[in-house]
């Protein structure tokens with residue numbers, strides 16, 4: 001098939017991977033007047049990477065590290081701006097719960113981030129949580145940090161909104177065009193795909209679970225992992241509606257879980273971080289969900305959300321891409337500073353996509369960003 005490009009194969013910036021991060025980067029680059037080509041190996045959007053499954057949690061309370069909160073405040077602003085551009089609702093607020101035993105990092109870290117950043121929040125014990133949000137039936141001794149700004153994003157729609165907004169500003173997007181490799185070309189790059197070769201001044205690599213194939217230092221350091229999501233029929237659906245059930249993170253002896261009210265498709269949705277700890281190349285992690293996957297999720301539904309312990313309605317797989325410390329990589333390559341890489345996953349990256357897109361555009365166009373990306377340097381993974 002011949003090349004069909006609007007700019008003779010020369011661009012300011014090429015973006016590889018048009019999922020959550022790449023679609024946001026394409027939009028923010030196009031907003032700055034850059035000539036952008038964004039390429040994806042599959043469709044735009046697709047359900048083969050990390051950005052599908054109807055809902056993704058967004059929260060300001062951030063037990064992973066309080067330094068994420070400033071980025072989250074900006075992400076909330078940018079998601080709301082994107083809603084205006086797209087003319088549709090992308091973010092629904094339900095409040096967020098981070099629950100665990102008092103001395104656990106999920107609860108403690110969440111409270112700490114609220115205190116450090118002066119976020120409104122309440123601490124509820126298991127009884128108080130159940131009285132306030134009856135779908136929750138957590139064991140005695142568990143404490144919950146409730147933060148009212150949290151909620152969920154609609155990931156497929158967010159990717160579409162960023163992609164369409166980028167195209168409206170002149171970005172060129174190609175689906176079903178796998179990138180085979182790239183090489184430096186003076187201060188710029190040449191990118192080779194299954195359909196041709198393209199030149200650009202800068203390259204953004206946001207290839208999700210495949211990023212290690214294109215960015216050598218991340219091979220073996222950004223590790224794909226199979227996840228399974230389950231949607232279960234509630235016996236008492238009124239307890240699992242967006243108005244009555246905040247999104248949650250919960251760590252107990254059984255594991256660490258996250259979950260959502262019913263939205264978009266039927267059922268109360270729940271997932272378990274690092275599900276069955278199945279890691280490997282993305283193509284080896286595609287096995288459809290089975291009875292063991294369901295049983296692992298149901299264990300937590302039965303224990304903590306018994307009013308939702310009805311028949312399973314949907315099971316779906318998705319890919320995490322984990323770093324050793326579970327923080328992101330958003331950086332320029334030391335040997336090739338014209339190449340910017342973004343691997344915000346480790347199971348918690350989606351909510352940041354809007355602000356990561358802005359940061360990627362900063363790094364590609366200005367070589368620097370006003371945002372604090374101190375946690376996300378590549379160097380830390382190489383030592």
Ligand SMILES: Cc1cc2nc3c(=O)[nH]c(=O)nc-3n(C[C@H](O)[C@H](O)[C@H](O)COP(=O)(O)OP(=O)(O)OC[C@H]3O[C@@H](n4cnc5c(N)ncnc54)[C@H](O)[C@@H]3O)c2cc1C
Nearest residue numbers: 017019020021041049050057179208210318345349350351
């Ligand atoms: C089950 C699950 C639940 C999650 N829950 C949450 C949550 O509640 N909140 C939250 O904030 N985050 C959550 N996350 C994490 C979040 O979804 C990810 O951090 C985010 O989707 C990653 O986006 P990405 O752009 O890096 O990857 P993707 O969206 O997968 O995009 C990468 C793209 O690159 C393309 N690509 C790869 N290789 C090539 C190539 N060679 N050439 C061209 N294209 C290529 C792929 O086709 C893909 O479209 C969850 C993830 C999973 C899997």
